[in-house]
Amino acid sequence: MQTLADLDLPFLPVEEPAFAAEPVRYFREARTKHPWLARSNVGFMIHELTAIRELLGQDDRFRPAYDGIVDQMGAHGTPWGRFTEQQLISLPVAQHRLLRDAFAAKFTPRFANQLRPMMQATITRLLDEWAPKGGFDFEEFASYFPISNMFTLVGAPIEEIPGIRSSLETLGLAFSMDKSRLPAIHEAYDRLEDLVQRLIAQRRADPEGGNPDDLLHLLIKTADEGGVDQRQLADLIIFFFVAGYDTSKNVLTHTMRLLMQHPEMYERCATDFEYCRKVLDEGLRYFNPGSVPRFTNEDIVFRDVLLPKDTMVWFNLNISGRDEGVFEDPDDFNPDRQLQPNQRHVAFSLGKHMCLGQYIARAQLQEALHQIAQRLRNPRLTGEFGWRPYPGAWGLKGLPIAFTPADKRLEA
Amino acid sequence: MVQVTYVEADGTRHTVEVKPGSSLMQGAVWNGVPGIVAECGGNCACGTCRVYVEEPWRAPTGEASDMEEATMEIREDERAGKRLSCQIKVTEALDGLVVHMPPSQF
Numbered sequence: 251m252q253t254l255a256d257l258d259l260p261f262l263p264v265e266e267p268a269f270a271a272e273p274v275r276y277f278r279e280a281r282t283k284h285p286w287l288a289r290s291n292v293g294f295m296i297h298e299l300t301a302i303r304e305l306l307g308q309d310d311r312f313r314p315a316y317d318g319i320v321d322q323m324g325a326h327g328t329p330w331g332r333f334t335e336q337q338l339i340s341l342p343v344a345q346h347r348l349l350r351d352a353f354a355a356k357f358t359p360r361f362a363n364q365l366r367p368m369m370q371a372t373i374t375r376l377l378d379e380w381a382p383k384g385g386f387d388f389e390e391f392a393s394y395f396p397i398s399n400m401f402t403l404v405g406a407p408i409e410e411i412p413g414i415r416s417s418l419e420t421l422g423l424a425f426s427m428d429k430s431r432l433p434a435i436h437e438a439y440d441r442l443e444d445l446v447q448r449l450i451a452q453r454r455a456d457p458e459g460g461n462p463d464d465l466l467h468l469l470i471k472t473a474d475e476g477g478v479d480q481r482q483l484a485d486l487i488i489f490f491f492v493a494g495y496d497t498s499k500n501v502l503t504h505t506m507r508l509l510m511q512h513p514e515m516y517e518r519c520a521t522d523f524e525y526c527r528k529v530l531d532e533g534l535r536y537f538n539p540g541s542v543p544r545f546t547n548e549d550i551v552f553r554d555v556l557l558p559k560d561t562m563v564w565f566n567l568n569i570s571g572r573d574e575g576v577f578e579d580p581d582d583f584n585p586d587r588q589l590q591p592n593q594r595h596v597a598f599s600l601g602k603h604m605c606l607g608q609y610i611a612r613a614q615l616q617e618a619l620h621q622i623a624q625r626l627r628n629p630r631l632t633g634e635f636g637w638r639p640y641p642g643a644w645g646l647k648g649l650p651i652a653f654t655p656a657d658k659r660l661e662a
Numbered sequence: 663m664v665q666v667t668y669v670e671a672d673g674t675r676h677t678v679e680v681k682p683g684s685s686l687m688q689g690a691v692w693n694g695v696p697g698i699v700a701e702c703g704g705n706c707a708c709g710t711c712r713v714y715v716e717e718p719w720r721a722p723t724g725e726a727s728d729m730e731e732a733t734m735e736i737r738e739d740e741r742a743g744k745r746l747s748c749q750i751k752v753t754e755a756l757d758g759l760v761v762h763m764p765p766s767q768f
Contacts, residue, residue, distance in 0.1 A: 307703045354707065358732035402675065532768075591699045591710075594768060604702045 252555050265427055270640040274572045274581075280417070287555065292322065292427050292641055293543065293562035299570040301552070303592060305563050306542065307601040312552055314603065315543035316340045318562045319425055324433060330424070330439040337489045339603050346602075348567040354606065355484060356468050364610035369617040372398045374658065377625045385632060391501045393419075395618055397500040398609075400491055404449055404469075405460035414491070417441045422496035425543075425642030427662035446487045450480070455615070465490075490607070497539050497612050500645025501562045501597075504619055505533040508583050508648055510629050515585065519623035526619045528585040530612070531595065535571035535584055538597035538642045541619075542567060568644050571595045626653040664757045668695045668713070680752045686723075686761065687711040688746035697763035704748035709736040710768065714742040715731040715750075723750050723759070739764075748754035 260280035263269050269276055271328075272316035280288040286298035293315075295650055307592050317335045334340070373395055380391050397415050401408055417438035425437050447520070453460055453470060460467060466487070473483040486605035486635060509516040509529070519526050542565040550557045555564065570581045576593055603609070629651045636647035663679040670676070670689050678698075680689030684757065690698035690711075697709035706729055715723050722744055726734070730749045 262744065307701070340696040350705075355732065358698055359709065359734075360732035363735060373700060566686075591696075593766065594699070594701075596701075600701050601703045603703050604705070604707050606707075 251551060254289075254556070254561075255559070256296070257284060257285050257287070257555065258496060259287055259294075262288045262290045262295055264290045264295070264640045266635070267310060267639075270637040270644065272645075273566075273640055274569050276572065277569050277572075278388060281575075282551075286553070290564075293318070293564050294557070294568055295564050297501070297566040297569060297573075299573040299576045299596070300592070302567065302570050302596055303600065304564050304594070305550075305552060306309050306544075306599065309601045309603070311547050312544040312563075314339050315545045318545060319427070319461070319543060322427055323424075323429055323432060325580040326433075328436055329443060330421075330435055333439065333443075333485060333488060334424075337485055338606075340488075344375065345536060348476070349478060349486070350602070350606070352472050352600060356465060356472065357606045357609065359609045362613040365399075365610065366613055366617060368402055369399055369614045370621070372402065373618045373621045377658070381625045381655040383649070384655055388506050388629075388649040388651045389499065389635075389646055391649075392502040392618075393499045394508070395502065396495055396614065396633060397491075399614055400494055400635070403465040404487060404490075405464050405466050406445060406449055413441060414445060415495075418495040420493060422643045423494050423639060425640030427641050428639065442488055442491060443484070445486050446491075449485060449487070452658050457512065492607075494606075494607050494611070495646065496643045499612075500536070500539045502615055503646050503649050504529060504537045505615075506622070506629070506637070506651070507631075507646060508536060509623075510631055510651070512583060513539065513628070515583075516629070518622055519619050522604060524618070526616045527612075530619065532583060532587060533575075534597040534648055535587075535595040537645075538568050538571070538595065539645050540567045540597065540599070540639055540647065541565065541644070542599055542603075554608075564641070565599075567596050567599065567638060571597075596658065618660050624658055625656055626651075627656045629653040664752050664754060664759070665753065667758075668697065669761045669762045669764075670697050671763060673687040675751055676701055681682055682753055684752055685748050686713065686750040686752055686759075687746075689752055690747065690758065697740065697767070698747060699728075699767045700734075700748060706730055706746060709733045709746065711747040711762055712767060713745055713747045714740075715745055715763075716762060717743070719756070719759050722755050 260283040260287055262276055286293040286301035320326055320334050322333040375395055391502055401411055420438035421436045423637050453466055519529060544563055546557050546559055546561045548559050574580050598608040632652045633650035635649045640648050664682055666680045667675055667677045667691055678693040687698055687700050687704055691700055697722055701710045702708035726745055730746050
């Protein structure tokens with residue numbers, strides 16, 4: 251058995267901009283030195299898809315490490331630090347199960363499908379407003395879609411979208427492990443907390459005031475019936491915003507980048523709704539925003555390597571779909587790729603912490619892509635794009651495009 | 663132990679011994695039966711452990727809960743006897759159970 255010290259593991263400069271621009275190259279180079287494990291300044295990195303599949307679902311042996319992030323950021327005792335340490339995913343086992351079970355029924359495929367008309371109306375409204383411009387930063391445009399859906403779902407006032415969007419942008423960078431961002435993170439968190447507390451208070455004061463079928467109503471009802479306290483209810487809604495914003499935005503933006511390299515696929519998305527689902531799944535293999543932080547709960551021996559108890563590791567979901575040991579031509583974007591179950595992407599994680607919002611995310615991305623392909627014809631890149639920090643919610647920073655505006659296709 | 667047969671979409675049969683008290687999903691995964699993915703590990707969250715329960719086993723395996731039904735709506739599926747195998751508890755009464763698996767869980 252080998253210890254971590256025995257291994258002389260490759261080092262990955264994950265916090266550097268150059269790394270965020272092409273992490274796949276760095277990981278491939280690291281794999282020449284060790285097939286599945288690397289080290290970094292923020293913890294060990296488990297990056298091979300097969301290793302992720304074999305380890306990440308072992309819920310009893312790993313625990314979420316968001317307290318480790320708060321620790322590294324030096325933010326214990328702050329409102330953002332408290333939230334990050336006590337959010338749904340970080341709760342002790344029994345409490346997590348109670349809360350997740352209470353709310354899971356509101357995040358099923360059935361519920362997501364019921365939301366599709368709302369999602370369709372949202373993307374139509376956004377495209378009506380943005381498409382006539384003939385060109386814009388696609389990332390900025392895309393950012394208004396998930397946040398508009400979330401605002402509708404909890405009955406939040408739409409005039410507050412710009413401010414909360416700004417807060418979510420900041421909070422999306424919170425796990426980049428850059429301490430200089432802390433003052434902005436605290437300010438952003440306070441604004442979001444204020445909105446969520448107001449929404450809950452207003453709805454409690456006037457239960458008939460909002461949409462009786464909306465998510466806020468369902469969550470308050472579920473919380474009251476399940477004995478969930480006010481703090482946990484507010485945290486869950488804050489978590490809903492934080493988890494649902496730049497994940498969906500970054501996936502939609504990157505998928506657009508890929509599709510601009512494959513105009514024939516983009517054209518097909520305008521007419522073939524089911525094909526949009528395949529494009530998004532292949533897009534999630536090729537790119538996804540997430541790296542998942544965990545602590546080991548016990549000494550774990552994997553492939554003859556000892557990971558001691560309380561070691562911080564990151565599961566690099568985001569690049570695992572480009573694993574050249576698992577995929578033939580991993581850098582080819584091919585929505586018709588035939589995959590075995592063990593080649594399936596893990597963008598929504600595995601095990602009991604698997605993304606609660608995955609069906610809402612999948613539905614809204616499919617609805618968006620189908621309409622975008624109809625309304626923004628012949629899109630092309632008109633400038634350079636950048637990259638967001640790799641740790642946390644990775645993705646493109648800006649995607650300037652021009653296109654020919656078109657009317658919405660009338661469905662037969 | 664309880665004998666369970668998992669049938670792949672191409673007709674390949676896997677008859678294995680499953681410990682009572684475990685889930686039908688665990689019975690497949692722990693015995694290396696292909697075709698049950700179970701990405702969420704048995705939390706009724708991913709819909710990737712779908713099976714079709716053969717008669718006369720539908721009554722003994724019970725009805726799907728609302729949550730299970732809502733999760734199975736990840737795709738259209740009119741086939742009778744559909745269940746998520748993580749939600750079926752294996753008991754002595756299920757000795758001889760036969761379930762079929764879809765061509766793909768995705």
